[in-house]
Amino acid sequence: MALTDKEIQSLEERANDIRKSIIEMLLDAGSGHTAGPLGMADVFTALYFHILKQDPKNPSWPKRDRLILSNGHICPVLYAAMAHAGFFPISELMTLRKFGSRLQGHPHREFLPMLETSSGPLGSGLSQAVGMALVDRMERGRKIDRYFYCLMSDGELEEGQSWEAAMLGGKEKLRNLIAILDRNNIQIDGFTDNVMPLEPLREKWEAFNWHVQEINGHDFTEIVGAVETAKAIFDKPSMIIAHTIPGKGVKEFERDFHWHGKPPNKEQAEMALAELRLLGEKIRSEHE
């Protein structure tokens, strides 16, 4: 079902709030990753405010959809989306990366049990999502009413394990498995095309027997529509390649791989927050 204009506006405003939280968290933490979290803010907003069947008041609800974050370093966007969705207080976001915090520098399920897994070392999230989806199928056969979403990065496809998981997912025809790949073209050492060319990406996943879609990862209609299409595919796992702009929302950070792994300083954060406030006004005026 297509999103209404009102729904789109609401999601865009949420995403903008989440981006502001990401900047505030990173400034306060003094370390962490900026580009990936900003780039994936729209996808996480769509998931937490429209797609996922979850209950923030009962995070261990057994029938919930599962979100498995494979590239753990973009966790500021996960934490911010969860907090804004009501899983824990927004004020707790300011504990990111600090001693005793539930919000570890890379996600740790022991500290925050409502996470589906701990992650950081790249390339192992899809394997875990495959394992979870396999259990669901073992128990329910083809009567699928919950989904397993694996959020991954393009850079982590350089890890061989990603393809081991891709092979098993294809072999087992896991239609309850939906992977969303953040195709932002950057990694720590530079542009992915220079570090290790990944294209042709669509054909690679198709060759592993996945159903593949490519979308604009900042367009809510496309994000929601692609997930709906993935759910309609009967005998294959789905890969949604979300083309995103790293650092999206703050012009100075956008498309610059130097922002992969560093936080903004005070001045940069103030500039970013001012820009995002303007963006918020723009969203409101565009939808009026």
Next chain:
Amino acid sequence: MSSLNPKVFDEDVEQIAIRTGFGEGFLLAGKENPNVVGLCADLTDSTKMSLFKELFPERFIEVGVAEQNLASVASGMAAMGKIPFISSYAMFSPGRNWEQIRTTICYNNVNVKIAGSHAGVSVGPDGGTHQALEDIAVTRVLPRMTVISPCDAIEAKKATVAAAKLVGPTYIRLAREKTPVITTEETPFEIGKARIFYQGKKQAEVGIIATGALVHKALLAAKRLEADGISVKVLNLSTIKPLDKETVVSLARETHAIVTVEEHQIAAGMGSAVAECLARNYPIRMAFIGVDDKFGQSGKPEELIDYYGMGTDSIVDVVRKLRQGK
């Protein structure tokens, strides 16, 4: 002692591979609990998971030659309430997939059981690439991991059934070759409990702590030493982690000299675990039998055990020297 196989010292003692005991135990665990599932990386017959697979094909996943995926898929299944057992050769799991075991299993604290077969030089002709001599080291260093190294097929069966009931990451070390049956169905087994398998008539002068199939060599050495008037005790340390500190320290207090015996690198293996315990609780003289900073090679299992100094003659020699130096 009385509950050991009465033929344990006989030439024609029955021989069964430790991995076969795992296969039987895994089948039993599968029958006892429908949540037990199996995953293998293209070595289903070799690791004896085939017994389970035949009876429970719908609870068995073949992941292909992909040990990293093997570990993390199992992590995902455990997060959904299953009790996955994963098997391969120890060299590949927990060898190749160590980081996946660390992060997706131990750090995540999920209930995955890792069965590593073909540990030790007794793998034989396949050569050093396939002879895991580091697996105890890399598993015992991981927080939350339980490490079990059964001495024979019957103990492996019991350990596997017990591991399925234990909540938490567990490594079970298995061997390829047929080795003497030391225990019986009646021999008590408990994870975390070491047991004396040999006690001389006199007060013991040296304590031998052994693990895995080499427990049999330690028993033969003890008998020979006894005949020469040297009384020793042999402790079967089948659980390397958590270490049965009470029993280890008690043996040290009694003998003031400990020899450890394992088919593993001396560095960071079972002997090191014992040394860490005794250094903190009751420092005494120790000697270590194992592979001394070398890789394995092709050969017959027995000749390799002897070449690397882990046979009965070597154990007798080391015990004598340690006793003289006391």
